[in-house]
Amino acid sequence: MSAGAKLLHLRGAAGMDAIYRKISWHLLPLLMLGYALAWLDRVNIGYAQSQMRHSLGFGDQAAAWGAGLFFLGYCLFQLPCNLLLQKIGARKMLPRLLLCWGLASAAAAFVRTPFQFYALRFVVGVFEAGFFPGVIYYLSCWYPAARRARVYAIFATAALIAAAAAAPLSGYTLQALHGQGGLQGWQWLLLTQGLPAALLGVAVWLCLDEQPDDADWLSPFEQQMVEQDLERDEAQHGAAARDADAGPAAISWTLARDPAIALLAVSNLLLIGAGYALAALAPDLLRRWGADGADIQPAWLAVLPYAAGVVGMVAIGHDSDHRHERRGHFVACMVLAAGGLGLAIAANDGLAWSLAGLSLAVLGVASAAPLLLAILAGLLPRRHAAIGVALIGTAGGAGGAFGPALGARLLNWGGSAVMLAALIGVCLTAGVMLLLALRLSPHRSGPDAKHGTSDKMARN
Template structure:
């Protein structure tokens, strides 16, 4: 449970700062676009339900279960995928993941029964498993800890950018392609938003490098400075936490389970936004699909600004834990207040903006805390375990909300329960890491 203090290899070294700028511009944009397509293919079912449920006769319970089954498939293959990435490299792993998830997402157009829906959602999660924790692991190969919160925030801001563009694009498809060539709008949506992932996977394979030593676009000096900084952090972590085999060490690490619960708690609130935002806006009196999409972009726009600002603040103050707990709890408070504003579209959008900003912005400092707490030996399996266990919230949250809606006609009780889980996660993080926060603040600061 001890938290390593990392020595700086050339703190303030302008070469490292310049190298990090090159790395950010090289790898973050393409990973950013990959994550947009990744999250889009995960949450576009929330927009599809606006037509799909009526067309196929699905009840809220069917939709909630189908949306959640994605995360059961995700759970089973998350850890093996991340271990495989460390062995064969990120390029091959990302190509495999993106090609399979793109084809499966597009195949959702053929769904006709609840069983079809359940199967395709399970397979989508199974094939997508490993992408997000794989990228988080990949960033640890390239980004020293002093830069990691902001780089992670840049990458993860794709979540909110997806929310900003998914609504208008999906609404446009639903509104204007419904009936074209004999297909419903929701069917066109899955095809148009799914297949580009296959092409981008090929581009990733051709464009990225697995590790800094392979990067021809870095000079020998830049490689040396970067590798020294990363190796200094890893050597201290190995001395402090040991260098046991990855899987066994990760399963024995108590912090993995603490972080998995915290991640579960944050996502329990976040997936309410992801899967139920379009329906919530529709029930506020907006019937036009394009207008629903445009309104749904507003909360994600607020969250995008918050995510970048919080990542910079976390690196600037060299503080991670409060940057997770405080915004997450503010997001939970907004969820609690949301049922009181069903009479007002404006107030509801304002609270949805606060909820989305708080919950999503807390994720980048969270992953900085988590990766800082795991040794090199634990990282591949540990990150994947946190992601797979935490993402079970994606099954629990829509399943509960779907049942609550079906039973009461309102999401209120479900919102209260999910908000309470978010607060428990914030409290667990602060209490469970009391002995490590001071050591974490001693991590080196490089030239910013």
């Protein structure tokens, strides 16, 4: 046994923890920045639309059509982008996605007609479609299944941080840069939030390695230990790991026909739809609860639910990995979200308790999303999981497209109590769908293991 092996043997789990912390510090900052920029590109049109209407004469529905076409591209190209990523590798694919969506988003600063605007929003959706599932697949090439919930949660906090920063950052840009260089505030907003993604694509190309064996910042011994962890993961999937040599089309068809994957997709659709609805409607809810009359600015009050979500995602992801359990954590998150929404209803528009309930709801919904991905990663070998993430991500994109619109209709029709009650039903149904999925497709490897999904996939 080498000196390094003896040292790691003596240190045990702490030694492996140190290796994976080293990996996280090399990979996650760039990937999280990319996801934060993706989130800003999704929501900045909402902040820019008022000036765009005045400047370009767009109708009131232009932003809604732009959002719809973004999600259309996002849903249609999740699977094709992820299949291409597997073929050419993450180090080639992820930088191209960042570069292309960054340039397309920035180019929207110079549109003159609604058609140009719609076309560019569709293109941004196409290229953003591959980023999130691509990163999830990329991380699965570095971390074994037992460590992924925590890593996925840390990565996903980038979206909540970006959501919290979007309003003050966009508002400052619209006002401070308006008229500078002959450009209006909305043009500067799209440029300053689009071009950084293109520049980040260059950094990702230069700094990220394809897999542990390519990382010269890991010692040969550290590379070997990580590879052994990943190989044990794949071996636990038995026949399905051997079946991973099947073509992408065959794997996609197998997964698309599997009822467990379909139920996970429904759960993800409901979960992401609820999350987007809460994010989009939080400002309106705060106004209805009297935030405009509070001593603290409403923009700062809106940060509290996102802060709760960040803390909850990391803490619950860590606990899930530590206990080697996913299912119970996911259901508990959905119950917590439903309870928070119930508290907001019971507060009867009182600001303090309603805000506390909203914070609990955001914490539950946000913390559940990485757990669902970790559950899927535990069900399937790596190549299957990459396609599975794209399939359920497509359903999640549909939830993101329709959740805010349906939530807004309920809010305008029946008030906050009706809308929040509907979201309680959505959250609880998402938990039930996941339980049904795991009951239909129990598995041998990973947390909550019982028997059989991997072999079932292989037989198909």
